[in-house]
Amino acid sequence: xxxxxxxxxxxxxxxxxxxxxxxxxxxxxxxxxxxxxxxxxxxxxxxxxxxxxxxxxxxxxxxxxxxxxxxxxxxxxxxxxxxxxxxxxxxxxxxxxxxxxxxxxxxxxxxxxxxxxxxxxxxxxxxxxxxxxxxxxxxxxxxxxxxxxxxxxxxxxxxxxxxxxxxxxxxxxxxxxxxxxxxxxxxxxxxxxxxxxxxxxxxxxxxxxxxxxxxxxxxxxxxxxxxxxxxxxxxxxxxxxxxxxxxxxxxxxxxxxxxxxxxxxxxxxxxxxxxxxxxxxxxxxxxxxxxxxxxxxxxxxxxxxxxxxxxxxxxxxxxxxxxxxxxxxxxxxxxxxxxxxxxxxxxxxxxxxxxxxxxxxxxxxxxxxxxxxxxxxxxxxxxxxxxxxxxxxxxxxxxxxxxxxxxxxxxxxxxxxxxxxxxxxxxxxxxxxxxxxxxxxxxxxxxxxxxxxxxxxxxxxxxxxxxxxxxxxxxxxxxxxxxxxxxxxxxxxxxxxxxxxxxxxxxxxxxxxxxxxxxxxxxxxxxxxxxxxxxxxxxxxxxxxxxxxxxxxxxxxxxxxxxxxxxxxxxxxxxxxxxxxxxxxxxxxxxxxxxxxxxxxxxxxxxxxxxxxxxxxxxxxxxxxxxxxxxxxxxxxxxxxxxxxxxxxxxxxxxxxxxxxxxxxxxxxxxxxxxxxxxxxxxxxxxxxxxxxxxxxxxxxxxxxxxxxxxxxxxxxxxxxx
Amino acid sequence: xxxxxxxxxxxxxxxxxxxxxxxxxxxxxxxxxxxxxxxxxxxxxxxxxxxxxxxxxxxxxxxxxxxxxxxxxxxxxxxxxxxxxxxxxxxxxxxxxxxxxxxxxxxxxxxxxxxxxxxxxxxxxxxxxxxxxxxxxxxxxxxxxxxxxxxxxxxxxxxxxxxxxxxxxxxxxxxxxxxxxxxxxxxxxxxxxxxxxxxxxxxxxxxxxxx
Numbered sequence: 001x002x003x004x005x006x007x008x009x010x011x012x013x014x015x016x017x018x019x020x021x022x023x024x025x026x027x028x029x030x031x032x033x034x035x036x037x038x039x040x041x042x043x044x045x046x047x048x049x050x051x052x053x054x055x056x057x058x059x060x061x062x063x064x065x066x067x068x069x070x071x072x073x074x075x076x077x078x079x080x081x082x083x084x085x086x087x088x089x090x091x092x093x094x095x096x097x098x099x100x101x102x103x104x105x106x107x108x109x110x111x112x113x114x115x116x117x118x119x120x121x122x123x124x125x126x127x128x129x130x131x132x133x134x135x136x137x138x139x140x141x142x143x144x145x146x147x148x149x150x151x152x153x154x155x156x157x158x159x160x161x162x163x164x165x166x167x168x169x170x171x172x173x174x175x176x177x178x179x180x181x182x183x184x185x186x187x188x189x190x191x192x193x194x195x196x197x198x199x200x201x202x203x204x205x206x207x208x209x210x211x212x213x214x215x216x217x218x219x220x221x222x223x224x225x226x227x228x229x230x231x232x233x234x235x236x237x238x239x240x241x242x243x244x245x246x247x248x249x250x251x252x253x254x255x256x257x258x259x260x261x262x263x264x265x266x267x268x269x270x271x272x273x274x275x276x277x278x279x280x281x282x283x284x285x286x287x288x289x290x291x292x293x294x295x296x297x298x299x300x301x302x303x304x305x306x307x308x309x310x311x312x313x314x315x316x317x318x319x320x321x322x323x324x325x326x327x328x329x330x331x332x333x334x335x336x337x338x339x340x341x342x343x344x345x346x347x348x349x350x351x352x353x354x355x356x357x358x359x360x361x362x363x364x365x366x367x368x369x370x371x372x373x374x375x376x377x378x379x380x381x382x383x384x385x386x387x388x389x390x391x392x393x394x395x396x397x398x399x400x401x402x403x404x405x406x407x408x409x410x411x412x413x414x415x416x417x418x419x420x421x422x423x424x425x426x427x428x429x430x431x432x433x434x435x436x437x438x439x440x441x442x443x444x445x446x447x448x449x450x451x452x453x454x455x456x457x458x459x460x461x462x463x464x465x466x467x468x469x470x471x472x473x474x475x476x477x478x479x480x481x482x483x484x485x486x487x488x489x490x491x492x493x494x495x496x497x498x499x500x501x502x503x504x505x506x507x508x509x510x511x512x513x514x515x516x517x518x519x520x521x522x523x524x525x526x527x528x529x530x531x532x533x534x535x536x537x538x539x540x541x542x543x544x545x546x547x548x549x550x551x552x553x554x555x556x557x558x559x560x561x562x563x564x565x566x567x568x569x570x571x572x573x574x575x576x577x578x579x580x581x582x583x584x585x586x587x588x589x590x591x592x593x594x595x596x597x598x599x600x601x602x603x604x605x606x607x608x609x610x611x612x613x614x615x616x617x618x619x620x621x622x623x624x625x626x627x628x629x630x631x632x633x634x635x636x637x638x639x640x641x642x643x644x645x646x647x648x649x650x651x652x653x654x655x656x657x658x659x660x661x662x663x664x665x666x667x668x669x670x671x672x673x674x675x676x677x678x679x680x681x682x683x684x685x686x687x688x689x690x691x692x693x694x695x696x697x698x699x700x701x702x703x704x705x706x707x708x709x710x711x712x713x714x715x716x717x718x719x720x721x722x
Numbered sequence: 723x724x725x726x727x728x729x730x731x732x733x734x735x736x737x738x739x740x741x742x743x744x745x746x747x748x749x750x751x752x753x754x755x756x757x758x759x760x761x762x763x764x765x766x767x768x769x770x771x772x773x774x775x776x777x778x779x780x781x782x783x784x785x786x787x788x789x790x791x792x793x794x795x796x797x798x799x800x801x802x803x804x805x806x807x808x809x810x811x812x813x814x815x816x817x818x819x820x821x822x823x824x825x826x827x828x829x830x831x832x833x834x835x836x837x838x839x840x841x842x843x844x845x846x847x848x849x850x851x852x853x854x855x856x857x858x859x860x861x862x863x864x865x866x867x868x869x870x871x872x873x874x875x876x877x878x879x880x881x882x883x884x885x886x887x888x889x890x891x892x893x894x895x896x897x898x899x900x901x902x903x904x905x906x907x908x909x910x911x912x913x914x915x916x917x918x919x920x921x922x923x924x925x926x927x928x929x930x931x932x933x
Contacts, residue, residue: 037764039771041778046749048775050768070778074809127845231856568844608844613885615844656886657851711852 021085024058025092027051027071030439035096038073043080061085071096077390098439129196132604133619134648134666136703138191139202140181143221144621145602147522147557147574148206151623151644152595154675154694156189157181159595160206161526162553162580163218163503166488170194170221171213173302173340175356176401178377180221182284183332183362185314187675187694188276193308193334195259198290200226206557207505207524208479211430211446211463212383212397217485217503217528225302227292231711239705240268242284253294260287274698280313280329298350299343306336319680319692329365334358353382368412375489378402391436401426405489420493424486425453432463440469450484454492455499459484474512481505491532495545502529516564525554531584540681542586551582551590571605591637594676597623597644613654617664621646628676631689645671658709663702670699746783749776750913753789760793763800770794784821785913787813791830792917799837807841810834825865826915832858833874854878869903870918873925876900880925894929897922 023042027035034055041048042061049059051073064085069092071079076096083090128142135141140158143149150159157165170180172194184190196202203222205213213220235246242263249256266281286308293301310332315325340354358377363370383397405422432446446463461484467477484500491498509522531549534542561572578598583590592598604619623644630639650664667673677691684690753773760766770793777786791813798806814831821827835854839846855878861871876896883890904919 037767037771039774041775044779046745046775046779048771050771053764072774074805127848231852233852570844610885654886656888657882709852 020060020062021064021088021090022058022060023047023069023085023090023092024056025090025094026055027057027073027094027096028055029076029096030098032095035073035076038071038076038096040069040071043068043070128606129202131606131615131617131650131652133617133650133664134621134646135619136191136664136666136701137196139194139196139221139223140192142196143204145572145574145604145619146204147520147559147576147600148219149576149600150578150595150597151600151621151646152675153644153646153673153696154187154189155595156184156191158219158221160219161524161555161557161576162551162578162582162593162596164593164595167217167485167503168219168221169213169216169485170223172223172304172338172356173225173354174212174222174352174381174383175338175340175354176215176377176379177336177338177356178358178375178379178403179334179336179360182308183310183330183334183360185312185316185328185330185364187316188312188314188697193306193336194223198225198304199223206522207526208463208465208481208507209483210444210465211432211448211461211481212395214428214448214450214461214483215401215426215485217483217501218526225290225292225304227300227302234710236708236710237705238708240703241265255290255292257290258287259289261285272698272700272702275695276697277315277325278313279315279327280311282310282312284308284310286310295341296343299341301339301341303339304337306334308332308334310334317692319678319690320682322690327365327367331363333361335360348387350385350387351382352385355380370408370410370413372406372408374404374406376402376404393434394431395433396429396431398429399427403489405493407493422489422492422496423454424492426486427451427453442467446481450500452486452500454496457499459500459502473514474510477509477511479505479507479509487532491545494542498532498545499530499547501531501547501549503527504529516562518559518561520557520559522557523555524557525552527552528582528584531582533584534586536586549582549584551580551584553578553580555579566607568608568610569605570607571603573604574600574602576600588636592627594626594628594637597626599624615652617650617652619646619648626676629679630677630691631679631683639677641674641676644673644675645669646673647671658711660707662705662707665703666701667696667699672696672699746776746780747912750785753786754913757789757793763797766793766797766800770797784817784824784827787817788826788830788915791817791834792915795830795834795837799840802841804838804841807834807838823864825861825868825871828857828861828864829868829871829874832861832871832878836874836878851878851882867903867907869900869907869922870915872896872903873900873918873922877921877925880928890929890932894926894932897925897929901926 027038027040029035034053035051036053036055038051039048040051040057040059042063045061045063047059047061047063049057051057066082066084069081069083071094073096076098079094079096129135129139130137132142132145135145140156143158144151148161152159152165155165158168159165160168170177180194181190181192201224205220205222207219209220232249237244242261244259244261246257246259262285264281264283266283269278269281286306288304288306291303295301311330313327313329315327318324318326336356336358338354338356340352342350342352344350356379358375360375362373379399379401381397381399383395386394388394403422403424407420408417410417428448428450430446430448432444434442434444436442443466444464448461448463450459450461451457461482463481465477465479467475469475483503483505486492486500487498504527506525507522509520512519528551530547531551532545533547533549534545537543555576555578558575559572563570578596578600580592580596581590582593600623602619602621604617606615606617608615621644625640625643627637628639628641629637633639646667647669648664648666649668650662653661655661673696675694677693680690753769753776756769756772760769770790773786773790773793777790780786791810794806794810794813798810811834814827814834817827818831832854835850835857839850839854858871858875858878861868862875865871876893879896880890880893883893900922904922907916909916
């Protein structure tokens with residue numbers, strides 16, 4: 001009986017140990033500020049408490065022996081400590097480190113503007129791109145309201161920080177999209193092939209980008225397609241310029257979207273007379289297929305196919321034959337496919353792999369001449385990521401690019417064709433590390449080695465960027481890198497031994513971000529090496545092509561966005577100062593290229609009027625004069641155009657939950673912007689070179705569209721369930 | 723004698739287990755009481771912390787997580803904090819994994835989407851509005867007797883109808899139906915979700931004023 005008693009006594013004692021221990025202390029952040037409301041407790045027990053406004057906590061526990069003390073607070077890394085409860089009172093003074101994975105931690109921001117829906121560091125969202133007045137749903141159109149870009153109204157592509165249009169490259173899920181813009185003829189602006197709705201995130205890098213990307217001297221536009229299969233729905237767009245229909249089907253772990261589109265500007269151009277003479281208004285038919293399949297909890301395969309066929313015909317005055325018009329007719333076939341795969345390999349490793357293929361065929365008739373250009377591009381890339389810890393990650397990768405070009409030229413239908421062909425293989429390996437030295441400092445060293453098979457040329461490109469978080473809302477970052485890009489195909493066809501051009505970027509950035517307000521200022525310097533250089537013969541054909549061209553670009557980009565101060569209002573302002581000169585092409589000496597405006601300014605405002613269920617928007621863009629060469633003047637590139645103005649307005653009206661009416665007008669003031677002049681090759685009778693202005697296709701562009709979304713349950717009557 | 727000791731000891735151990743279960747019940751009861759009395763965001767955060775502590779011990783139970791999430795959604799709304807709401811999503815994801823077919827959890831997910839829309843209608847509305855409807859409809863399908871799922875669906879429909887100046891009749895009918903469900907609701911356990919009746923009543927009030 002005694003044993004029973006002892007047994008029971010000890011059992012009771014063990015289970016309801018009467019000894020109480022008080023655990024108390026304080027929770028602070030790295031700057032010794034008290035953290036309020038942190039959850040402090042012993043793991044696997046009910047015992048715990050929350051820290052008070054001064055960061056103090058205190059609780060009692062009956063537990064004894066070894067336990068784990070856990071402290072968690074929003075935005076901070078969870079703290080765990082093994083403790084031994086053996087006295088009446090235990091005191092802990094704990095400092096919580098900011099969660100490095102949370103968005104408040106330092107990130108590399110120099111050079112890059114992020115757009116997307118998930119992250120808080122975003123500058124623009126997909127909706128912003130669609131609803132920016134004047135952008136007309138074009139990604140590059142919207143990006144032109146950000147600093148660092150140039151307004152080049154006769155082209156439509158992205159011109160970044162003194163770089164030409166082809167120096168900005170587009171990557172989709174890491175894979176290069178070689179022909180991201182619709183085919184167009186000289187002086188007729190183009191737009192991007194890809195719909196902004198395809199992407200969850202857009203990173204627009206104006207310089208200093210990661211070692212993963214190359215073949216882009218000035219800018220990388222990195223687009224990542226959406227991951228999550230959304231609901232099953234059908235979207236129909238009816239627009240003054242055409243129509244498209246998309247059906248998207250979502251399953252548990254997969255989704256498939258099919259899109260068909262037809263565009264024809266003929267009816268619009270019939271109603272609204274154009275300043276240019278088009279005998280065949282742009283017409284295109286195309287389709288795309290987007291598929292995603294989740295292969296495991298961490299694995300995902302994405303595939304994307306986009307096909308487009310387009311035609312357009314324009315008559316342009318030929319300044320060398322007064323009274324004569326050149327007829328230009330363009331037919332373009334374009335196919336882009338891309339497949340990418342990512343998966344975790346155990347806890348620390350992950351792999352990302354992709355393959356893209358582009359086929360582009362352009363047939364151009366200029367009067368009787370025929371030019372046929374076929375391009376094929378392959379791009380394969382694999383990257384392994386090793387997450388050593390929360391504070392260090394290493395990426396290593398390799399890529400291969402192939403370009404096959406075939407150009408046929410015939411003076412007229414019956415003459416012999418002249419063939420030019422080019423095959424290029426580019427290989428690269430790269431490695432890059434993200435290292436948090438402290439929670440305030442991240443460095444990203446990287447190195448890349450490129451090999452161009454055609455020229456049998458190696459080059460090494462070091463990259464380095466770092467960021468320092470000055471306080472909760474602001475940070476300073478810097479970047480340096482060498483970037484290589486092979487010359488445009490037109491030059492390589494004339495001389496395949498021309499080597500890649502190189503640009504060195506130096507960037508210093510300050511960023512402040514707080515509650516819907518963003519301020520950025522960035523200074524940069526770029527040095528261009530080995531640009532194309534040639535002389536013109538008597539027929540103005542390029543001869544003696546070489547790589548001795550060079551140049552520089554430096555400037556200041558300022559951005560301010562505020563979406564908090566005005567209720568239902570949102571605005572951003574951008575200013576870019578650009579000082580650049582190049583001695584390339586046939587320039588006799590270093591000069592400012594014709595696409596450059598020294599000052600670029602843009603302002604965008606959006607306001608949602610709840611009572612009208614309408615979002616109203618306006619954007620204003622101003623660019624200072626651009627230089628052009630006037631052969632009547634002694635000096636080279638001495639002419640200056642007038643400044644560029646463009647005020648655009650738009651309105652989106654939510655008629656019903658699933659029906660949106662959208663309208664926008666670009667250049668409402670009807671400013672007659674002149675982008676430059678074309679001069680005759682020979683002087684006229686009076687010894688003067690005649691000229692003609694390069695102008696906008698029309699002073700205004702009016703766009704009206706209706707967008708309808710049909711879902712299974714969006715507006716389906718819910719009453720049947722009652 | 724030996725068997726007696728054995729029986730006694732066994733009984734004792736059993737009693738201890740009963741007591742432990744009681745511990746959960748007591749802890750939940752205290753949490754529910756604290757929740758009733760929590761007036762300030764600070765107090766609400768403390769209760770949410772408390773439920774999270776219970777959740778860390780009672781890994782089989784989903785209700786502690788449910789209440790932690792429910793409180794944090796309301797906190798996120800009061801403090802207009804996306805960050806709070808991000809944290810809730812993690813809670814919900816964990817619960818979703820365990821309670822795949824629980825209408826209450828699905829309804830809470832819909833509630834979270836709805837609060838997110840209210841924080842930034844222009845940016846979140848277009849994407850989340852259809853998602854909210856889908857999630858809440860799913861919750862209603864899982865359990866047509868769940869008054870909260872129906873009430874939230876009605877609230878969403880009512881708000882949408884008001885915004886588009888269309889007929890609120892359907893939403894009002896739904897609210898009425900949810901109120902009947904609230905009346906009839908047999909709470910499965912003392913701690914089962916029971917909130918939402920006041921919201922339904924206030925929507926019904928608006929419906930009446932609108933007539």
